[in-house]
Amino acid sequence: MLRLPTRTLRSTFRSLSSYGKVDDKIVSLICNIVGPDNVTTSESARNLHGTDESFHPTRAPEAVVTPLSTSHVSEVMKICNSHRIPVIPFGTGTGFEGGVGALYGGVCMAMHKMTEIVEVNQSDFDATVRAGVTRHQLNDWIRADGLHFPIDPGAGASVCGMCSTSASGTNAVRYGTMRENVLNMEVVLADGTVIHTAGEGRRPKKTSCGYNLTNLFVGSEGTLGVITQATVRLHGIPEATAAAISSFDSVQNAVDTVVMILQCGLPLARIEFLNSDMISACNKFSNLQLKEAPTLFLEFIGSPSGVEEQAMLAEELCVGNGGENFSWATEHSEREQLWKARHNCWYAVKATYPGKHAYSTDVVVPVSHLPETVVFCHELAGEMGVPAPIVGHVGDGNFHCFLLSNQDDETETLRIKDFSRKLALKAQSFGGSCTGEHGIGLGKRELLIEEVGTGAFETMKIVKKSLDPLLIMNPGKVIDLDHLL
Amino acid sequence: MLRLPTRTLRSTFRSLSSYGKVDDKIVSLICNIVGPDNVTTSESARNLHGTDESFHPTRAPEAVVTPLSTSHVSEVMKICNSHRIPVIPFGTGTGFEGGVGALYGGVCMAMHKMTEIVEVNQSDFDATVRAGVTRHQLNDWIRADGLHFPIDPGAGASVCGMCSTSASGTNAVRYGTMRENVLNMEVVLADGTVIHTAGEGRRPKKTSCGYNLTNLFVGSEGTLGVITQATVRLHGIPEATAAAISSFDSVQNAVDTVVMILQCGLPLARIEFLNSDMISACNKFSNLQLKEAPTLFLEFIGSPSGVEEQAMLAEELCVGNGGENFSWATEHSEREQLWKARHNCWYAVKATYPGKHAYSTDVVVPVSHLPETVVFCHELAGEMGVPAPIVGHVGDGNFHCFLLSNQDDETETLRIKDFSRKLALKAQSFGGSCTGEHGIGLGKRELLIEEVGTGAFETMKIVKKSLDPLLIMNPGKVIDLDHLL
Structure with missing residues (x-):
């Protein structure tokens, strides 16, 4: 070597x-x-x-x-x-x-404190922001122009912080991760040298100009330099959006539906999976009456007639796989109500176990291995006697199981580490990865x-x-x- | 430093x-x-x-x-x-x-001679191929499964060769470039060490697991190692496809239409631009009667009603910008006929100037700067007294101008180098790149x-x-x- x-x-x-x-x-x-x-x-x-x-x-x-x-x-x-x-x-x-x-x-x-939005190029669908700008601030700035920066990891992260961990989230299935959405970065190297990974002021949609330094620094978690500025792709806010949910009697049936929807090439914006434990926590937290069963949350974007057509095709596929309670909506408030459970997962779990510290696993597997990985996760939780609320970005095969512990209890912390490691090794054995979007860090x-x-x-x-x-x-x-x- | x-x-x-x-x-x-x-x-x-x-x-x-x-x-x-x-x-x-x-x-x-298609995972939309497999061979293999590998640089390149130069082509506007479509590679380093950039057998759709070696080797043009195997994303063959063309009285009007179409979020598969010189060459080569004017070639994919809706919206936008002769088709043979000019550009130009060697420039600019870059290219050609047939992947701001020379004539070769360099510097001055998909190589x-x-x-x-x-x-x-x- x-x-x-x-x-x-x-x-x-x-x-x-x-x-x-x-x-x-x-x-x-x-x-x-x-x-x-x-x-x-x-x-x-x-x-x-x-x-x-x-x-x-x-x-x-x-x-x-x-x-x-x-x-x-x-x-x-x-x-x-x-x-x-x-x-x-x-x-x-x-x-x-x-x-x-x-x-x-x-x-x-x-x-x-580096909060400047340096440039928004509306016709070119790109924006350049300094390191302190959060994704929410960028989106507030560009919304009136009919544009959005869609990468949504849930938290109100900074755009450059998202570069650092190669973040993604619910709509990676449609828009990709930070890897696919960063065009250029300004980085200060260890000795203070300032570089622009694609050259100063460059913002081509694609390039074959030398080594891809942009994607070397995306996901490097601050270990190669300090990211001080990023130029990212923007996207047009879709004309129409439809949200839908459906519950299933098994994880297998829910995931089979996902595969069929992907194979039909339906232009999904999001497709999320919550297991029974997670639905239960969300019902309590948000005062909902969802059936406590494996559930898919879907979102379609396009033209008004397009999203309607997609939602109807999705319903057909859900019902064909035993999906129940299929409902969908296009109005903003109704969509928010349908997706309420999904949006509040993290807080619902934290509220269900007050005083406990939550840790999120982050494995990703090829979608065909998703059912057995989720079942393995359930079994592991059963063996260890811990609850296993799961939320997954199933279009990418990525899911999070939230593990609870008293931070001061060393036995519980070790158990979480053990759980997380066993789940990661299982995902790797299926050709997957121990981390889809959180990074390596320490853990x-x-x-x-x-x-x-x-x-x-x-x-x-x-x-x-x-x-x-x-x-x-x-x-x-x-x-x-x-x-x- | x-x-x-x-x-x-x-x-x-x-x-x-x-x-x-x-x-x-x-x-x-x-x-x-x-x-x-x-x-x-x-x-x-x-x-x-x-x-x-x-x-x-x-x-x-x-x-x-x-x-x-x-x-x-x-x-x-x-x-x-x-x-x-x-x-x-x-x-x-x-x-x-x-x-x-x-x-x-x-x-x-x-x-x-390394021609094995190692693995196709239909449900997971990925395939692993050895270094000798061309994109055509892969597509022939998977077509019956309703899948395709859409990256289309025109030439019958090998998949791993395409990794090497970070190739893309006509439908990058929809599917991205090799950067976005390679999940893993086996690479032999200079000392003979074999590595798998994302780990042996791994094929997660996304990962934050350490430095992104995959994208370090994609586009490295054989200067960091020999790519011996690649795992790539596949995509479902769309249910329906519509092709359309329209001619314009100016480059500006054609490109304005592109920007508007992109802003509407129309799910384009391809949007290509040919200038008058190129249409002229194609008319002669393929015996067509297209109007010799700046022309857009479009392709939409989706459901049957979806592509119809898209084509109609595109027509509205084309006509609104002075587009003429808008015609569209969904039947395979009619689509092929409509796109015939586009498919044969390279050969049409070579046939128009028999005995000459053709060189293709490869600049890419932010789309808003495309009209002035194309005009600059025309003017440069006028000054130098050379023809300038242009074909562009305008959704990405990438276009090729084909330059002709006698390979043995040093003056002509120098003129081409001079042209290419001036055009590249202009593209860079607009925040673009000297190469969108051909790489740096020698030139x-x-x-x-x-x-x-x-x-x-x-x-x-x-x-x-x-x-x-x-x-x-x-x-x-x-x-x-x-x-x-």
């Missing part, structure tokens, strides 16, 4: 003895760049920025910096690079895999190796070490530091 | 004095692996494999190897690696940028630097040098060797 001179790297690391500390001198240097209002060492700020939505414990950074510009980011990176201080980029903290924890101390680069570093194998893992290590030779970019995430030394 | 120790690399290179030669001993070593039928040094085979469809002169390799398996490729790579012999992967030789020329001698790895190495800028170019160099430290993978392509030493 190709290798960089690891011996040199290891001795470099050791000769520096460890990462540099963020002492008063460093804080003062950073303060000279970003100003006193934009750097803090307060405990509350540090704790807030060392925590995400996951069950991984808070790992507070030594300082939190809020740059106002790419130049700020670059200058701060140069200081950190010359003192070998870890840098952890922070978007909105809505990640699920502990990606923002400062395992080795260092500086959190919190991007929320799945061993699963990454299982999934891609030694050759690809060594290649990833080479990429990491060549672009971040001092290992200061979000160290310990994606690839364990031990594997890099 | 981050750098590998170039001094060491340069001295390594110089101490080896140059690349190794493919002498009798090497041929014999390779013969021991692949057998005598699968290695040749005959002049005709060498010349054939040093040529593509471009105007770049033939650069014959020293030997042509036709591996039968990944293990063959790996073992041959190990020999080449230990003797520092260049390796140039060869698919079908249908490239446009001189990607297969053996600039520094070496071995051509011709993949056409656009300087344009790559112009397009991505120093920072991204240095990053690409780091990636190249870290994965191919002896620079044996297709040397001189994408990045000039001088930049790597």
